[in-house]
Amino acid sequence: MSSTVVSTQQAEIEETMKRIQTHKGVHGFVVMSNDGSFVRSTIDNSTTMSLTGLIRTLSDKAKSCVRDLDPQNDLTFLRIRTKKQEILVAPDKDYLTIVLQANEQH
């Protein structure tokens, strides 16, 4: 029973991931764990490795900045808008999700 529950949940996870990946403008989607290794990635390996390291650093720095300003506060979401794209970072206790989305050009 529990295994079927787990598999359906996993199927849902897969479905959600696919939905995010195929969203308009999404270039890349990476889920990484806190130790720097990625669990899922849709971009090539070398870019993923550099991205995970750098984003991890930035996210930690942002988190410590928020925390230093107010110890009760915490980082919930990070959005980096660049000329070419937008990087969405959703940090969590053990994992981190990164999505690269192209900027909409009107």
Add this chain to the structure above:
Amino acid sequence: MSNEQRKAELEVKRAKLEEIRQKKLQQEKLRTAPTTPMTPNLSSMPINLLTTPREDADPDRILQEVGIRQPVSLPASSPSISPGSTTSQQKRRPPTNMALQICQQTTATISVPPKELVTYSKEVQTIESGDKDPAASPIQHDHLQWDDEFQPSASGEHNRLVYVTDDEDTMSLDDNTKPSMGMSLASATELKRTRSLKHQNKQLSLQGQSSMIKQELTNDEREHILKSEQFQDFFSRSSRLIERSLWESPRAFDIFKDYSGRDLDGQNEKMDVGEIIKFDREFFDERWTRHRIVTCIDTSTYHPELVLASYSQNDESTHESDGVVLIWNTKYKSKPTPEYVFNCQSWVTSCVFSKFHPNIVLGGTYSGQIVVWDTRTNKRTPVQRTALSASSHTHPVYCLQVIGTQNANNLISISNEGKMCSWNIEMMTQPQESMDLAYRTKPVAATRMVFPGVEVNNFIIGSEEGQAYSGSRHGNKAGIQDSYEGHFGPITGLSCHNVNGSVDFSSLFLTSSFDWSVKLWSLKENKPLNSFEVNSDYVTDVRWSPVHPSVFLTCDITGRFDIWNLNHDSELPLLSTTLDGNVALNKCLWSHNGQQIILGDDQGKLRLYDVNEFLTNPKQDDFNKLSSTLQEFKRNTLDAFDDNHSTNVPTTTTNVPTTSTTSSTSVSHNS
């Protein structure tokens, strides 16, 4: 000891003393020499001449004198000797004119380094490892304390990285370590590595160890992580955030357009004055709502932007679960996916948000079970289910309502077999009480139930046979008391007036039925006050507006929905719209603030419309108008009654000739 020996010893000692004195005198001369020859030979000799040691003649004389003075003097008293000798020297020197010799004297320069003060401050005993927030949670600490515990692993990859970056820093260390310690090259580099690592640790602690440990996970490990519950929890949260921001971002990017000048929420376009409703959006999910009929809609009291909808079973695909309940979010304009998806085994015939529990969703199913879902868990299946037994329902549960107050609340359910059960939401294994609904010993097949306002005892039931009943749960006459006959077909919709205003209309209720009509009733009379017959097919639902006393909404099976305003026209709807395509509307609902209407159709779509302001902001005289309209209705019914029973023309009314069909109903048409 003989005298001779003593003398010999004395002489030895004297010799020694002489030596010491000579040395002392020499030093003294070195010191005092610049002073003494200065005075006599100032003019002739340059001042910066090096001092010269005196001739030996003088010392001998001095020694003799000294020797005479202190025959048995121990070396300890030599310091006292020298000042005395210098003074005597000084007395004697001036007359003599000695030849000065210049010689180079190399002085040994000894540099004594400042004494290193090694202190141990009591504040910081550990190696500094970057900014440490004292109030940070343990979780945060885990990130930053890695450096202290971190042992450099044997892999050469990151060591190489470290080596390159810290090369200059460790160079000096290298120079000192190698020669001073005299170690071999290999061990020196080892030392350098560990030192540089520690150095790196200290300085780059905030970077985290991810830059250093980049373990590649194997596919198996990845699968394992994906399956773990921790990851699933995380992902459900994170994916929600990501999806919402993904859908919001196109509009948010507009901040960079500085020539537009329009405000950011571009959907603030006001409705035209003449426009009564405006299409807002529709909710449809390809996977979950296709080929399903919307069976029930509800909006949350805690979060008014959440819309709950239950769907029938999907006949097309058998592997999907029969029961589907979705929670949609109207706040995020572009996100097309539901916030929550809930499943159960049998298709859901009615659903409701729990009014007093913000996270509980209740559903009544076709099988008679009532299921409870909890939005706090990650599961899609119900957390609680009622037992399928004779004590609870065995027929489809067509209506659910939560009544009571925060502290004392109950769930009331009715099913097609004529049973009404009251439940405690915390314990759903068996009902708190159950009651068989029977009118004059005939069981009532209930299809609709409403508790007017905040009532907990009195209720109104609509049945399959077409009658409406009123009853009470407790009291002397528990059960059904009055019946309201008027419809010819099953009652599909039942709505009680619920607007607080200057006039109390809470005894009014509307019913819609398969007999193509909508009827307005008062609890006090068992004949309808008025009947609205503009539909040409089954009318599937009717709802009073929660904010305007004279406005209500109906929908029917041809895809037509009407908004009525009794103060405007009591015979024709204010607005009548038919949807395109072959859709049939099954359910309709007003939002809590009365500003939106939600329509559910038989193809799984939910349509939301914004309603014009004049329908949401009642004016003061609307209530009075409605009472006069009601009186008019009364007059009409009386007139019709009179018409049927007498040939006399009754007192004139505004209406055109009435046609009476049967004695039980009276209808007035406006030709």
